[in-house]
Amino acid sequence: xxxxxxxxxxxxxxxxxxxxxxxxxxxxxxxxxxxxxxxxxxxxxxxxxxxxxxxxxxxxxxxxxxxxxxxxxxxxxxxxxxxxxxxxxxxxxxxxxxxxxxxxxxxxxxxxxxxxxxxxxxxxxxxxxxxxxxxxxxxxxxxxxxxxxxxxxxxxxxxxxxxxxxxxxxxxxxxxxxxxxxxxxxxxxxxxxxxxxxxxxxxxxxxxxxxxxxxxxxxxxxxxxxxxxxxxxxxxxxxxxxxxxxxxxxxxxxxxxxxxxxxxxxxxxxxxxxxxxxxxxxxxxxxxxxxxxxxxxxxxxxxxxxxxxxxxxxxxxxxxxxxxxxxxxxxxxxxxxxxxxxxxxxxxxxxxxxxxxxxxxxxxxxxxxxxx
Amino acid sequence: xxxxxxxxxxxxxxxxxxxxxxxxxxxxxxxxxxxxxxxxxxxxxxxxxxxxxxxxxxxxxxxxxxxxxxxxxxxxxxxxxxxxxxxxxxxxxxxxxxxxxxxxxxxxxxxxxxxxxxxxxxxxxxxxxxxxxxxxxxxxxxxxxxxxxxxxxxxxxxxxxxxxxxxxxxxxxxxxxxxxxxxxxxxxxxxxxxxxxxxxxxxxxxxxxxxxxxxxxxxxxxxxxxxxxxxxxxxxxxxxxxxxxxxxxxxxxxxxxxxxxxxxxxxxxxxxxxxxxxxxxxxxxxxxxxxxxxxxxxxxxxxxxxxxxxxxxxxxxxxxxxxxxxxxxxxxxxxxxxxxxxxxxxxxxxxxxxxxxxxxxxxxxxxxxxxxxxxxxx
Numbered sequence: 001x002x003x004x005x006x007x008x009x010x011x012x013x014x015x016x017x018x019x020x021x022x023x024x025x026x027x028x029x030x031x032x033x034x035x036x037x038x039x040x041x042x043x044x045x046x047x048x049x050x051x052x053x054x055x056x057x058x059x060x061x062x063x064x065x066x067x068x069x070x071x072x073x074x075x076x077x078x079x080x081x082x083x084x085x086x087x088x089x090x091x092x093x094x095x096x097x098x099x100x101x102x103x104x105x106x107x108x109x110x111x112x113x114x115x116x117x118x119x120x121x122x123x124x125x126x127x128x129x130x131x132x133x134x135x136x137x138x139x140x141x142x143x144x145x146x147x148x149x150x151x152x153x154x155x156x157x158x159x160x161x162x163x164x165x166x167x168x169x170x171x172x173x174x175x176x177x178x179x180x181x182x183x184x185x186x187x188x189x190x191x192x193x194x195x196x197x198x199x200x201x202x203x204x205x206x207x208x209x210x211x212x213x214x215x216x217x218x219x220x221x222x223x224x225x226x227x228x229x230x231x232x233x234x235x236x237x238x239x240x241x242x243x244x245x246x247x248x249x250x251x252x253x254x255x256x257x258x259x260x261x262x263x264x265x266x267x268x269x270x271x272x273x274x275x276x277x278x279x280x281x282x283x284x285x286x287x288x289x290x291x292x293x294x295x296x297x298x299x300x301x302x303x304x305x306x307x308x309x310x311x312x313x314x315x316x317x318x319x320x321x322x323x324x325x326x327x328x329x330x331x332x333x334x335x336x337x338x339x340x341x342x343x344x345x346x347x348x349x350x351x352x353x354x355x356x357x358x359x360x361x362x363x364x365x366x367x368x369x370x371x372x
Numbered sequence: 373x374x375x376x377x378x379x380x381x382x383x384x385x386x387x388x389x390x391x392x393x394x395x396x397x398x399x400x401x402x403x404x405x406x407x408x409x410x411x412x413x414x415x416x417x418x419x420x421x422x423x424x425x426x427x428x429x430x431x432x433x434x435x436x437x438x439x440x441x442x443x444x445x446x447x448x449x450x451x452x453x454x455x456x457x458x459x460x461x462x463x464x465x466x467x468x469x470x471x472x473x474x475x476x477x478x479x480x481x482x483x484x485x486x487x488x489x490x491x492x493x494x495x496x497x498x499x500x501x502x503x504x505x506x507x508x509x510x511x512x513x514x515x516x517x518x519x520x521x522x523x524x525x526x527x528x529x530x531x532x533x534x535x536x537x538x539x540x541x542x543x544x545x546x547x548x549x550x551x552x553x554x555x556x557x558x559x560x561x562x563x564x565x566x567x568x569x570x571x572x573x574x575x576x577x578x579x580x581x582x583x584x585x586x587x588x589x590x591x592x593x594x595x596x597x598x599x600x601x602x603x604x605x606x607x608x609x610x611x612x613x614x615x616x617x618x619x620x621x622x623x624x625x626x627x628x629x630x631x632x633x634x635x636x637x638x639x640x641x642x643x644x645x646x647x648x649x650x651x652x653x654x655x656x657x658x659x660x661x662x663x664x665x666x667x668x669x670x671x672x673x674x675x676x677x678x679x680x681x682x683x684x685x686x687x688x689x690x691x692x693x694x695x696x697x698x699x700x701x702x703x704x705x706x707x708x709x710x711x712x713x714x715x716x717x718x719x720x721x722x723x724x725x726x727x728x729x730x731x732x733x734x735x736x737x738x739x740x741x742x743x744x745x746x747x748x749x750x
Contacts, residue, residue: 024659024661024664025663025664028663028664028667028668032667032671035671036671036675039675039679039680039694040679042690042691042694043679043680043685043689043690043694044679044685045685045689045690046505046506046509046685046686046689047505047689048686048688048689049688049689049690049691050688051688052688091721094716094717094719094721094722095719095721095722096708096712096722099688126554126715127555127711127712127715127716128555128682128686128711129551129552129554129555130552130555130686131686131688131689133513134509137509137513140513140516168470168499168500168501168502169501169502169503170502170503170505170508171502173500173502173505173508173509174505175505175506177502177503177505178503178504178505178506198663202663282402284400284402284579285579285662285663286400286402286575286576286579286662287400287401287402289402289575289662289666290402290403290405290406290572290575291402291405293406293410293567293571294405294406294409294410294413297410297413297414298413298414298417301414301417301418301421301422302417302421304504306422306684307422307423308426308504308507310429310430310476311423311426311427311507312421312422312423313420313421316417316420316421333503337503338503
């Protein structure tokens with residue numbers, strides 16, 4: 001037993017040396033996660049911070065100027081053009097010079113002063129309907145605050161219903177707070193899967209795997225020797241992402257590190273199990289690479305990273321149940337933002353444990369029967 | 373040798389290389405997996421599964437007031453298909469549901485709602501689970517919309533219900549139905565073309581460099597440009613197959629509007645595919661190791677295609693520095709072309725500059741690749 005442990009340790013050491021001694025492969029393990037984390041942190045957001053727009057003001061009144069001043073005064077709206085004819089709307093939108101056009105009709109001020117309702121038309125470029133929807137939402141907010149001021153200044157009653165909003169765990173609703181903790185799971189998953197898959201495939205392609213097999217190592221020991229270094233690299237990468245989240249983006253950490261790392265370890269077991277299973281199918285590095293891609297894409301898409309699991313069709317929601325990444329992202333969010341303890345994580349932990357047991361035992365069967 | 377026979381010899385050499393490479397693709401299941409299986413999988417996932425549109429959000433509606441107005445508002449939340457609202461009267465119970473993520477939000481109607489509604493300023497609180505910020509914001513928007521609609525309906529029923537004074541009437545051109553599928557499915561083409569064009573090509577070429585089989589080819593009478601052609605034409609064909617699959621699925625499976633012309637879309641796609649192939653070839657000849665080449669390719673082609681192209685995250689959401697960065701990557705130009713040709717039509721003011729940039733990139737990349745391959749021969 002002790003000897004087996006020594007053998008595994010020796011193999012782990014050899015494996016780590018193989019990964020880390022080549023500077024190019026060393027950097028390709030450490031730089032991309034940090035770089036990706038920074039880029040995703042800035043890019044992965046559905047909030048808009050620059051909305052180019054045009055105005056078709058057919059009223060040209062004090063009231064319409066007052067309303068438009070609110071748009072120009074906001075940090076997001078940027079007026080590109082003042083249109084004179086309704087016919088111009090088509091070209092500025094078609095050519096993507098603006099995201100939207102605000103159109104104010106001739107009788108705007110007259111209607112307002114006579115206490116009637118006045119319409120403001122917004123025409124948005126729906127080529128990205130999500131963006132258009134967000135921008136229209138921003139307009140609603142600005143118009144609401146204009147309405148409140150107008151009613152107060154003109155001695156009208158305040159609006160009958162007042163909506164106040166609060167968000168738990170993420171008071172300013174920053175997408176980044178959602179994205180970066182999720183990357184702790186996602187980036188680790190990608191690297192662990194590829195690393196395990198590639199390290200076995202490389203040995204098979206170069207013929208050194210056969211050499212390993214004639215040594216006193218048992219197949220399961222070889223497997224452990226491949227799994228442990230990948231998990232160690234995974235933990236280091238997760239820590240890097242965690243550091244970027246806290247030191248660079250300063251997202252407050254609500255939970256405990258011990259809970260997070262405990263969850264991560266279970267997750268990494270499942271990820272490594274998948275990587276080993278994959279490597280027993282792939283005979284070349286190209287295959288290992290491409291198969292891991294084939295796995296990573298659907299897993300990433302069905303994890304809740306970009307679109308919430310709850311808005312997927314029922315059938316796909318069931319598919320997400322076998323997706324380790326989905327649980328990892330849940331764990332990262334719950335520990336990082338909600339600060340839950342280990343007992344509340346049990347619903348996420350047991351499926352991960354089952355996935356780990358199934359993939360690892362399947363992989364060890366494959367190592368014993370197919371590869372040896 | 374006459375000019376004619378020299379040409380036919382060249383054709384013959386290129387053709388046999390193409391044949392060899394095609395066989396290799398067909399024999400290796402992983403190439404087929406990336407070239408055919410992954411595109412189909414992505415099309416189905418994006419078309420049926422993933423959506424940024426949200427319906428039936430589970431919310432708890434806490435009714436602390438029993439006035440007819442409050443009950444009526446609660447009922448309108450329950451009837452809305454945007455919400456799957458559970459009515460209750462106790463706030464702690466609603467909070468417990470939110471803590472365990474059984475609901476994504478709480479709508480709380482305060483005790484004096486019925487009284488205040490006639491005075492103005494009756495309060496409705498919306499509490500959202502903010503971990504998924506985008507989802508939370510959508511819920512806030514829906515709640516706002518539900519309350520506005522309710523007020524408009526009350527006003528129509530004759531209650532004194534002042535609205536406005538300004539009401540926003542919005543229209544979304546090109547996608548009146550507000551379906552995120554309409555921009556996700558066309559955008560998908562960029563991912564598939566990038567995977568096949570850049571990643572697959574980079575891997576295959578890097579393997580040849582790694583094993584030294586490319587050097588072996590260079591000492592044969594085959595010329596550099598013939599090798600490049602022979603190596604890339606099969607992957608080009610694979611890319612075209614992926615493109616056709618996406619196009620057919622978008623049109624006939626998901627009924628994404630197609631307002632431009634197929635000819636323009638095809639031209640744009642061919643140019644983009646050339647760019648992607650060029651990047652794949654260049655990276656593989658620069659790094660000559662499968663592992664490093666694939667890491668670099670993912671980093672400079674695939675990730676930018678997902679993140680920095682406007683496919684999923686709008687370019688207008690990015691800080692100015694990052695937005696400047698997006699101009700370097702070809703994916704942004706192709707996504708602009710795809711979205712415009714699909715949803716808006718053949719708008720030359722958008723199409724021409726984007727195609728021009730892509731063509732310039734293709735020319736540059738292929739010149740570099742040709743030089744790099746030639747140099748390694750010397």
